[in-house]
Amino acid sequence: MKRLYYADASPTPPSPPQNPSYGYPQDGDRSIGKLPTTLGAYWHHMITEEFMAVIEGAGLEPDENNLHQLADIFEDFRSRATASEQYKLAAEAAANRAEASANGVVTETAAKILEIQQAGNTQIAAIEAKESDVQDDIASALQQMESALSDYIDQLQAEGSSQSVAVVQQAQSLLAQIQSYASQAQS
Structure with missing residues (x-):
């Protein structure tokens, strides 16, 4: 025209x-x-x-x-509008898939976090149980050492030699240190 x-x-x-x-x-x-x-x-x-x-x-x-220039323009417009609608529908479908995927990741992540927390709680309980066992073992070992040193001191005092007096003093010093460690471990 x-x-x-x-x-x-x-x-x-x-x-x-x-x-x-x-x-x-x-x-x-x-x-x-x-x-x-x-x-x-x-x-x-x-x-x-x-x-x-x-x-x-x-x-x-x-x-x-x-x-037919106007008709060509309107046909082009109609084609572009149809293509735009198809792109819009494809974009909405992709967005819905992405949302579903993200929701799945969130759900899976929450489940993994819960699983990790439960495993961590189990490990903490096991460590606390072991700690109690170790402290009991230490206390038992300290008691055995105390008893053995006391017996050794008694034997040395019964012997009564001049050398045994020096060893008794060292043994009594060692016994005092063990008793100090034992009282610190209990508190």
Whole structure:
């Protein structure tokens, strides 16, 4: 479409009518002398400019030999709208899949966290049980050492030699240290 007319076209656009008639077109009635609606040059100009704006807005050059430029533009628009709708549906489906996947990951992660917490609690309980056993073993060993040293001191005192007196003093010092460690371990 171009500004192409059969004859007498003006190089400048027409001016709007001085006293326009607004409303809808009508055929008129000859029997009562009512004239039909007159379109006028400005009306043709408005329609042509609207069509050209659509064609040029689509990036095309108006062409008087192509009488389906508007139809091509509307078909392209319809195709793009359909493609956009398909992209939208595909994007929504992908978003739904991503959401479902994320929900699955969250659920799986929560289950793993719970599993790890339970395993950690089990290990803590086992360590605490072992700690109690180790403390009991230490206390038992300290008691055995105390008893053995006491027996050894008694034997040395019974012997009564001068050398045994020095050994008894060392043994009593060692016994005092063991008793100190034992009382610290209990507290």
